[in-house]
Amino acid sequence: MKNCLGIINLSESDSNLGVLTQKRPTAMLPFAGRYRVIDFILSNMVNSGITGIGVFTGNKVRSVMDHLGSGQSWDLDRKINGLFLFTPTYDYNAINQKVGDLDLFYQNNTFLKYSKQDYILFAKSYMLANIDYNTAFKEFVESGADISMIYKKVRDRKNAYLGCDKIHFDGQGHFESVGTNLGMEDEFNLSMEMYFMKKSVYFEMLYDAIEKGSANYLKQAIFNNLDKYKVSTYEFKGNVFCINNVRNYFYANMDILKPDVANDLFYNNGHILTKVKDEPSTHYKENARIKNSFIANGCQIDGFVENSIIFRGVKIEKGCIIRNSIIMQKADIENNVHLNYVILDKRTKVNKGVTLIGDPSSPYIGGKKSLITREGEQ
């Protein structure tokens, strides 16, 4: 896949993730005990052999820079290709700032223009999966198509994919159109918003859209031109999680507790790479009782934990009962705390004796670095 450049655009809608995305983009949400959402798409690209990856960071830059750094953890600190970061820039010549990612791509046009690859893989981070792009890329190149879309056939009884793009095929199974999922059908083809494109086609679309003012978003430009170009599709068969609201985020984490899902997500097409923290072993002490939980390194646990995801470096003291919860990095939970359906963000401290009960459809969220006491002050 040397001839394909990866582009990850982190300007994703995060308005339904509440306080969890106050200071970070969706891509930087902690996930599954030791990862960030972006680790999956990055690792997918790297494990598939893509060596040049451009990341458009979006506005919440600090968290992105902190996590990605030089790209070393993903083997992307390279002389040839490697990781390229593009932050938003302010254009003093423009009369008004434009919305949409096309303008952002255009501002950084030199990167794509002078890259040696002939193909581009565009992706976002919020469609979380472990996918090997090699077959999809090979089929796309051999088909001679201009654009290829990756989709997954989903059964969606819980309306987890509301508002996502769905792909329609005609009677012969040929690509017909893309629309928005309003939840009218239980089964449909979910677009994973991963597009392979010939670089020449990308530039045609980009310049056309900007000159005519016909599109602000890449997706919009693609959809406008679907009848003009040859479009192929590729069906992905593994698990896909759409991280676009708190409920989906919560259930995606809980699904990791199913061993077959965990196996698919963590081992199927290579390991998921993330920033190394050098945490020691997790220490289970005398009173620890653990049931059905996914627990990262560096924790010290002396309480009861069930159906939960525990991130790196969490402390859980004696007498605690933690159920159906997501406890992020370095949270510190004192004696006799009861949690059920709770998401605790990084470095949260819960004083002894606190009880927090959320609801499966709307878990209680403890904000980053908050102190939760019995008086209820945060």
Added chain:
Amino acid sequence: MKEGKMIAMLLAGGQGSRLKLLTSDVAKPAVPFGGKYKIIDFPLSNCSNSNIFDVGILTQYKPYLLNSHIGIGSAWDLDRPSGGVRILPPYTNEEGGRWYKGTANAIFENMSFIDELDPTYVLILSGDHIYKMDYSVMLDFHIKKNADVTISVIEVPWEETSRFGILKIDDEDLIKEFLEKPKNADSNLASMGIYIFNWKSLRQYLLDDELDSKSENDFGRNIIPNMTDDGKKMFAYKFQGYWKDVGTIKSYWEANMDLLSDDNTLDLYDRSWKIFTKNRHLPPHYISPEATVTKCLLNEGCFIEGAIENSVLFSEIKIGKKSKVINSVLLSGVIVEEGAEINNAVIMENVVIKAGTIIGSKDCDEIYLVSSTNIVES
């Protein structure tokens, strides 16, 4: 030359034959310890945490795994544009090839390497010991005392003095006498095998020692006694804290078990003095609904369905249903099948314990070392 510069020379060529099968494929410094480390991670992390970034590692016995573990030293922040970690194996020259004859000879053979770095002080370390120590504090002591040599010492139990090199000192910490493994010692200060030398003076002693055909070319047996005889200013630096030389299977097992007690002094959770190691990018561990886990260390990639108690588990270990693991150390990749029972054992890497197998019993004192081909009693 940077005034006062200190470099470290780490002796990592030892076999550690009393560890039997544990060192049948690797040198003792590469023996796994504490759930995720190798023994050499301790001195290497100490160097990095003490701001020593020039580290020469002397290898000889079965160096392959050790070499691949160390790589270019990036795990310890020792991949430096100037200096950093250097692996120094025996080499050939015009006079033919030679093995390192002893600890002092190993340094002698790499004299040109040290001359190139041109340090004021040389720190001699052993890759066999488990401890956390700030070498820069020891250097401050060395400079303050205006010493020629400083030897780091630790108080050992009186009944064990015959296992160590014992030092007698005066009120000013000046070393009066050095006794190698004495029968009836009147001091219990043991040498930890950590020395700081003034390079100019050590250099001369190494040259002289090489000419002495009767010498064993060993720091403890030759260089230090020669310096004592010459009345060099030698001081003892008293170290307080956890220090362990794991010489036998039993002490290896005990050192791992030490980590399970709440009052263990080797605090691996101290974030200001992290122990670094090569990272393997594995997902968190999973504990199933039927598992029980008490007083244990667990690591990434483990999948636990049985009962584990008072044990240290490395990474990627599978514990089947209805199986029991008690008072044991399981190295990476071990699979314990359904209904198997393991007591007081050290199980080597990737060993499969077949369903229904019973190893050891809870009440016996013996420690069993289990490889894929045989079981050794300690």
